[in-house]
Amino acid sequence: MPAPLLDVADARTRVLHAAAPLPAEEVAIDDALGRVLAEEVLAPHDVPPFRNAAMDGFAVRSGKGDRDLVVVGESRAGRPADVPVGYGEAVRISTGALVPDGADAVLQIERVDDRGERVTLLEDVAPGRNVREAGEDVRAGAHLMGPGRRLTPADLGVLVNGGRAAVRCARRPRVAVLATGDELLPPGAPLGPGQIHDSNLVTLQALARGDGAEVVLARHVPDHAGATRRALGEALEAADVVLCSGGVSVGPHDHVKPALAELGVEERFWRVALRPGKPTWFGARGRTLVFGLPGNPVSAMVTYLLFARPALAALQWAEPPAPRRAVLGERLLPHPERDECVRVRLEDGVAYATGPQGSHVLTSMALADGLAVVPRGKLALVAGDPVDLIEI
Ligand code: AMP
Ligand code: MG
Numbered sequence: 001m002p003a004p005l006l007d008v009a010d011a012r013t014r015v016l017h018a019a020a021p022l023p024a025e026e027v028a029i030d031d032a033l034g035r036v037l038a039e040e041v042l043a044p045h046d047v048p049p050f051r052n053a054a055m056d057g058f059a060v061r062s063g064k065g066d067r068d069l070v071v072v073g074e075s076r077a078g079r080p081a082d083v084p085v086g087y088g089e090a091v092r093i094s095t096g097a098l099v100p101d102g103a104d105a106v107l108q109i110e111r112v113d114d115r116g117e118r119v120t121l122l123e124d125v126a127p128g129r130n131v132r133e134a135g136e137d138v139r140a141g142a143h144l145m146g147p148g149r150r151l152t153p154a155d156l157g158v159l160v161n162g163g164r165a166a167v168r169c170a171r172r173p174r175v176a177v178l179a180t181g182d183e184l185l186p187p188g189a190p191l192g193p194g195q196i197h198d199s200n201l202v203t204l205q206a207l208a209r210g211d212g213a214e215v216v217l218a219r220h221v222p223d224h225a226g227a228t229r230r231a232l233g234e235a236l237e238a239a240d241v242v243l244c245s246g247g248v249s250v251g252p253h254d255h256v257k258p259a260l261a262e263l264g265v266e267e268r269f270w271r272v273a274l275r276p277g278k279p280t281w282f283g284a285r286g287r288t289l290v291f292g293l294p295g296n297p298v299s300a301m302v303t304y305l306l307f308a309r310p311a312l313a314a315l316q317w318a319e320p321p322a323p324r325r326a327v328l329g330e331r332l333l334p335h336p337e338r339d340e341c342v343r344v345r346l347e348d349g350v351a352y353a354t355g356p357q358g359s360h361v362l363t364s365m366a367l368a369d370g371l372a373v374v375p376r377g378k379l380a381l382v383a384g385d386p387v388d389l390i391e392i
Contacts, residue, residue, distance in 0.1 A: 005273035008306060008339050011282065012320075014268045015307050018284045019314035022171040022240065029159060032151050034212055035169035036316040041144040046135035047161045051099045055130045058090040058112055058119055059103035062127040068120050075100055090119055099131055106130035138162065148318050150212070170316040175208040176217040176235035177201055180228060180247040180256060181295060184220055199362060200245040200300045204293070207304050208243065211312040223247065228255040233263055236288055240315060243308060246295030248281045256292050257281060265290050273376060275338040276359035277303040296359035302341045302371060305390055323373065323388035326351045332374050332381045339376050341390065343368035351387060368392060 006014075024038035053059065059075060069090040075081035075097040085091050085102035093099065093106055105125045113120040138144065144162050145155060151169075159167055184198035185191060198220055205215045216238045221231040228247065235242045247256040248270070257270070265285040270292075272280050276299035281292030291308050293300045310320030329350040332342060344351035346369040354367040371390040374381055381387065 005271050005278065005337065006269050008272055008274050011269050011272045011274075011280070012307060012310060015282055015289070015311050016314050016320065018268060018282075018289055019311040020287055021317045022173060022315050024168045024317075025171050026166050027169045028166050029156055029164060032156060032159075032167055032169060033153065035151055035172070036147075036212065036318045037145060037149045037151060037155075037167060038147050038170045038317050039168040040146045041159060041162060041164065041167065043138045043140055043142045043144055043162045045163065046140045047138040048132055048134055048136065050134050052132050053093045053095055053097050053099055053106045053130060054132050055106055055108040056094050057106050057108040057110075057130065058121075059085055059093045059099050059106050060090045060121065060125055061085060061087060061103060062105040062125045062129065064124050067122075067124075068118065071117055071119055073100070104128065104131065150316075150318055170318075172212055172214040173208075173240045173312050173315045174216045174238065175205075175213040175241045175243060175312075176219075176239035177204045177208065177215060178217075178219055178221050178231050178235055178242065178244040179204075179295075180221045180223060180245065182223045182253070186220065199297050200293075200295065203297065203301055204243050204245060204304060207301065207309070208241075208312065211309055212316055213241070213312055223253040223255060225255045225259065229259040229262060232256070232259050232265075232290075236263060236265070236285060236290070240288060241308065241311060242288065242290040243293060243304065244291065245293045245300045248279045248292035248294060260290060260292070272303075273338045274303070274306070275335050275340045277306070277341070278338065280307065282307060294359075297362045298343070298359040298365050301362075301365055301392075305371065305392065306341070321391065323390050324370070325386050326370070326372065326389040328372065328381055328383055328385045328387050330383055332372070334374050334377050334379060334381070336378065337376055340374040341371040342374055344372045344389070345369050346389075351389060365392075 072089045073081040073083040074092040076094045077096040080098040081091045081100045104127045107125050111122045179201040247254040265283040267283045270281045279294045280303045283290045293303045313320045329352040343354045343364045351372045354364040373388040
């Protein structure tokens with residue numbers, strides 16, 4: 001008697017319960033793109049660190065005074081002037097250069113008659129004009145960013161401005177990917193009768209890498225009890241997370257669950273009220289998580305997105321991604337017993353199914369912007385209804 005179907009939300013709760021955050025490590029800022037921050041970062045100094053010119057021109061004292069000025073020096077980017085600006089004086093200045101003492105404004109070069117040693121301002125200058133104050137971007141001591149943030153290119157720049165050459169990030173989860181099935185051939189191999197190409201090994205690795213994981217092992221496994229046990233044993237030694245596709249149904253050639261039991265992996269759930277993805281299996285050995293994903297290519301991807309992606313986020317100290325809201329563009333009938341993930345494309349925020357939804361139709365996944373969740377039951381969803389949208 002197979003186990004009853006578990007709610008998707010309950011299944012996800014069990015996954016997150018088992019996903020303890022990985023230790024943090026020091027990461028050079030050059031390598032930190034996409035990594036998840038594991039520390040609180042405060043600005044040690046103002047950014048910009050000093051008052052500087054927003055334009056090329058002349059640093060002057062503001063007001064309605066004499067507009068004919070003597071040029072007493074030059075302040076260039078990285079090379080401040082060694083003189084202050086007095087009455088009747090100006091300092092030639094470049095964008096980003098320190099505004100010298102005495103000056104409180106910069107008049108851009110286009111508004112100045114520049115004769116080398118002397119200049120004439122063509123207009124009066126208001127205080128603060130073309131001056132960027134110290135700390136205008138960030139004040140010393142301000143909170144820059146905290147744990148759980150996946151670092152973007154702009155974040156890296158902000159951290160550099162905050163004086164950092166390295167930051168503490170969660171260690172990348174080590175992921176092992178196994179694809180079971182005697183029918184599977186590697187990419188590019190000519191197909192014989194009854195054979196197909198192994199797409200899951202590639203898509204699952206790509207998904208895991210996209211979610212910040214390091215793939216430490218990726219292997220095809222024949223439908224053979226001993227081979228399955230050996231491959232899973234190695235994967236368990238090497239990885240924080242094992243993604244194993246196929247072989248979790250109840251057929252005579254499905255060896256994954258018995259092998260996992262023999263290896264001491266404790267089952268946390270099997271079979272979810274989800275379409276596609278019903279036979280999904282999840283378990284743990286110590287801190288190592290094991291996902292037995294269904295072999296159908298769409299099911300493997302959908303169940304990865306629903307269960308493995310949140311786990312990888314949690315291992316990296318990040319919030320599991322929350323679904324967005326979208327509006328349906330067409331009527332969708334629910335499955336009576338299972339929540340359905342319908343592959344949809346979005347047009348101006350309105351979701352339309354990408355065509356045939358069979359769990360072997362991988363092109364409909366490639367066309368999709370997300371998965372619309374149609375709750376199980378009797379109630380059809382109609383155009384205009386809101387739906388949860390899981391991003392792909
Ligand atoms: P299984 O979950 O092993 O019963 O496989 C279900 C379906 O998915 C079968 O049609 C398999 O041929 C197919 N399948 C299993 N593994 C893969 C894979 N790695 N790549 C592509 N299709 C697969
Ligand atoms: Mg199989």
